[in-house]
Amino acid sequence: MRGRVYQGLQLFVALAGMAILAGCEESSNTYVPPPPPSVRVAQPVQQPVTLYFELTGNTAPLNSVDIEARVQGYVQSIDYQDGMMVKKGTKLFGIERDTYQAQLDQAKASLASQQASQVGAQQEYDRQLNLMKQQVTTQTAVDSAKATLDEANAAILNAQANLELATINLGYTEVLAPFDGIVTDHLVDIGALVGISGPTKLASIVQTDPLYAYFNVSETQVLMIKEDLVKQGRTFRQTDLPNIPAELGLQTEEGYPHKGHLDYVSPQLDASTGTLQVRALFDNKDHAMLPGLFVRVRVPVGHNDKALLVRDDAIGTNQLGSYVLVLGKDDIIEQKQVKTGQKEGPLRVIDSGLDPADLVVIQGTQLAVPGSKVTPEKMEMNPAASAAGDAKATTTMQ
Helix, strand or coil, rough: CCHHHHHHHHHHHHHHHHHHHHHHHHHHCCCCCCCCCEEEEEEEEEEEEEEEEECCCCCCEEEEEEEEEECEHHHHCCCCCCEEEECCCCCEEECCHHHHHHHHHHHHHHHHHHHHHHHHHHHHHHHHHHHHHHCCHHHHHHHHHHEEEEEHHHHHHHHHHHHHHHHHHCCCCCCCCCCCCCCEECCCCCCCCCCCCCCCEEEEEEEEEEEEEEEEHHHHHHHHHHHHHHHHHEEEEECHHHHHEEEEECCCCCCCCEEEEEEEECCEECEEEEEEEEEEEECCCCCCCCCCEEEEEEEEEEEEEEEEEEHHHHCECCEEEEEEEEEEEHHEEEEEEEEEEEEEEEEEEECCCCCCCCCCECCCCCCCCCCEEEEEEEECCCCCHHHHHHHHHHHHHH
């Protein structure tokens, strides 16, 4: 009997313990919803912005020619270092001069001889004229003296032309730089025979200051520019090009640090590509840019006095294009599709889809889900100002 009572007491204690544990578990597992995530929001910056066409192109030298030997002979000297910057008129190559100096001396002697013959012919003609006046000679003799004088004058002209030709050929034995530029490596060595069957390429020279940049403008962009000019009551003229600025940036550079101006616009579109070729001119005194580089070019095409800008890192993309997250009613996140424009430093122009009063999520975008509630904190749209605020907050916490 006592055993049965003892077993009953054990069962009662066990059931009571289970009830207590169940009650504890029920109270500790009660779901408590987390607080809304914190995000930082800011209004778009509204400021004047110059509108640009942002294009790509390639650099090209102002001048680039092959240096060739125009006379036959052996190369006697190479008077520059490969890749050296030279001035116009600098001697680059020397070709043997002996033969051409002899031809020049021969031409000078021939001219002197012809000039002496001309003096004799002139004297004979004058004498025949005097005798004709005295009626002691015939008209035939006068005509013969005149013909001899004419031949002598023609011979002088021929001798002068031969002298000029000999002088030119002698000058070609010294190959000079046609303009300021950088000379490539030499293609012939001292002692090589050049100019045998025609001009022989000796090297090339490239002028890189200033430097051209060629790029193409689409047909749509061309029509937009023309429409804008019509609205302004203006017409395009080639003489206006130096007044139109252009900016250039290399692939390794931020922004467009190189300044120049337009230099040439093709008079017709390329039907195969539907583009118009444009050329800009840039100073390159430090020779930081080389011909043939892929470059970014932008040209101003207008001005927006009240452009809206948001941080570029606050813009997302989806299948519909670009979007931003904005703070809606009751701190509910909304998604707005926007049309983006050019970049202005860390900000980007929003062409459409955004209102000036919108609060754009600029930090915590990964926590902001459209349709969800958030805890917003207002900040400045300028990333520098936001960074300063972060630093201040960190200092205060420490």
